[in-house]
Amino acid sequence: MAFEDNQQLTRIFEEIADFLELQGENIFKVKAYQKAARGLEGLERSVTELYRSGALVSMPGFGKALVEKVGQFVDTGHVELHLQLKSSFPPEILHLMDVPGLGAKKAALLYKELGIGSVDGLEKALREGLVTDIKGFGKKTVDKLLEGIGLLRQGEQRWLLGRVSLLADELLGRLRALPVVQRAEAAGSLRRGKETVGDLDLLVISSAPEQVMEFFAGLGEVIGSGPTKTSIRWEGTFQIDLRCVPAESFGAAMQYFTGSMDHNVALRGRAKRMSCELNEYGLFDALGQCLASETEEEIYAKLGLPWIAPELRESGAELEWENQPERLELSQLQGNLHTHSLWSDGTDTLEQLAEEAQKRGYKYLAVTDHSRSMVVANGLSIERLLAQGEEIARLNRGFGDFRLLWGSEVDILGDGSLDFPEDILARLDFVVAAVHSQFSMSPEAMTERICRGISHPYVDVLAHPTGRKINRRVGYQADWERVYAVAREHGVALEINCSPRRLDLNDKAARRARDCGCLISLGTDAHSLPEFDYLPLGVLQARRAGIEAASLLNSLSWEQLRKRRPHLADV
Ligand SMILES: [Zn+2]
Ligand SMILES: [Zn+2]
Incomplete structure (x- = not known):
């Protein structure tokens, strides 16, 4: 609110x-x-x-x-x-x-x-x-x-996925509230979960299209308007297209306007080889008879394909896959593995974080505040880290099934050493390691640094592996194949940082890391409670990478996570 x-x-x-x-x-x-x-x-x-x-x-x-x-x-x-x-x-x-x-x-x-x-x-x-x-x-x-x-x-x-997705939720909510609207959905690259979105496509089924157009035209600066399509500009830069489509061809329209362009070209090619034609109104045979139009599932089925999830509709190669990956669902995640509290640069207390996590149905939450070198982020000294551990242990005694994991986002220093000594890291429940300084090292030095960092015992995750910030900063350069190999060898998961500004690893890199045998970890890097909302963005990114629940660290229960650290006493 x-x-x-x-x-x-x-x-x-x-x-x-x-x-x-x-x-x-x-x-x-x-x-x-x-x-x-x-x-x-x-x-x-x-x-x-x-x-x-x-x-x-x-x-x-x-x-x-x-x-x-x-x-x-x-x-x-x-x-x-x-x-x-x-x-x-x-x-x-x-x-x-x-x-x-x-x-x-x-x-x-x-x-x-x-x-x-x-x-x-x-x-x-x-x-x-x-x-x-x-x-x-x-x-x-x-x-x-x-x-x-x-x-x-x-x-x-191209706006960030997180920003467009909030905007779409708001607009869809307002459209669905109109009595003449039966259905309203977003298509385009937002639906495919792309990390940035060039324009927003909305589709509506309505009994009175002209009323919907009039309403929509009142929301922004109108670029173009017709009886069933209106385009507006939002905040001076961002284009939003709204189309009213007939209920009987809604599936065909969703398919068409979701794209990608390459996916649709491949799909139309397939239709053509079957002597059919596919367009935004449906799939038609040589006589112009409609074979399917109401749902996407029917259209893909008539083309001899399983329904392909929007996040996977990219190059067209996905049409040829023998098996589609099982679509990852938010509910398959048992917890969030990267968050910050008031102890470092977050805005909320441990109690508030725990309460929010339980409200969202998580079984656990890893609190990973910054380590001592991150002075500007109020990084924790060893003394404060230990005090935080006591506080977390005290809180955990009051929970039922839920657990706060006592963690740290420990800096990988310039020479690849970690910001806390090993005997301290050994006591923690969960450790994410990250690079936060000296971004412009040579790729060779950066590779050595990261590999050394994740070779330490007790590191669970390499956080925001490339350090990129979308539209702000290209990531640092390293030999990623080598990083993945070392991560796999040491059982370190690669993060998909779910912050819309990062989404790091990106889809392609996450897929490659998984193919190299690495586990993937989803963490919101939340610094405040509303940023818990970033988790679904990471799920979209993981889906685009074809990652299934079995490859996610977040699929493990907290007991299983704890078993990864056998030296810790039972609780
Ligand atoms: Zn970080
Ligand atoms: Zn962080």
Whole structure:
């Protein structure tokens, strides 16, 4: 449930954090605003109400200064510091900070030296060689920034799966609420679970198409409109197409508009070889007789195929597979294997995490807070880690079947050693290891580093293996075949990090890792309760990789997970 005041204030706090960073303020001050913003995002009550009732002061992360800012917002709709900061910079400068690889320090320098305050301005300056006199802007940096601008523009055209999927849920909900709508579904690359989506395709069965079109046209800027199809632009950039289709050809339309293009070409080719024609209205024989149209299942069956799950409709090669993989279901997952609590940079207490996990039907939740080198993420010292372990043991005594797993997201340091000593890691229930620093190592050095990292005993998972952030950062380079081989040898699972910004490993890499004999682990990397919603995105990615429950670490019960660490005492 989203509250408008929470959303507004979240945005204000995020912007304050960005402005402060631009000013070169202390990073902990910046983080405090970012953390407060994340906390607000996940609130299940209105912040105005919380402030008025005096309950805000007892919320973690809201010190006196922040509560005062909330007070200003509640009273006036503004935060003074925000207005002040905003007026001292050009209006587009925050967008400039979205350029991957730029960062606040460089952005501040460019603004100070050349007055650059927008992405277009930066691109012009880079191309015209205006930045070369500034320290730190050599050719390599310039090339990287131009690549970053490309990524940013690409991100404006292709939105992240998580974002589109929320938007689709909202729009479908509103369409289904119309009395004249009998059915509404999303097709296209969203339905196929692609990590980014170029435009959204919605299909509707309705007894009064013109009413649906009129309603839909009122939701955004109209690009085109007809009696059964309307296209709108959302937030100035993103195209959404809505089509009304007859009930009797709904399956054919879903098939057609789900794609992929290559899959459909292959399918139409198959129909043709059978002297049939397949289009958005159905499958027809040589005499024009309709053979199937109402459901996708019938169409695939008439073509001599099993129904192919949307996530697998990609190159067309899937038509020739002897067996389709068994489709992974969210309910087959027993738990979530990567989360953060208030102990490091998450926003919620262990109790809150456990409660949320149980609400969602998980049998266990691995709490994997950051290790001591991640100072900016409030990484745990050994003392704090041990104290957290006691707290988790205490909580576990109060649960029935449910278990919190005492874990860590331990840094793989530059030389491949781990951020906690072995005797400490040995005591934990679950360990995910990850690279968080020195991304630009040579591929050889990065391969050695990762392989050494996952060769330590007690590592269960290599988290976000490539370090990519979609539309923001290409991953680091390494010899992945070698990494998979070492992971397999040591029984280390490769993660599909379910965060929509990461989805790392991607579908192709996850398939390859599985084919190399590695287990796959799904973790949301949630830093707040709403981010538990990322798990289905990881399931989609796993389906695209053809991964079945048997290849997932999450299919194991917590007792089975524990048996992987036989040195631990029974509980
Ligand atoms: Zn991480
Ligand atoms: Zn993490």
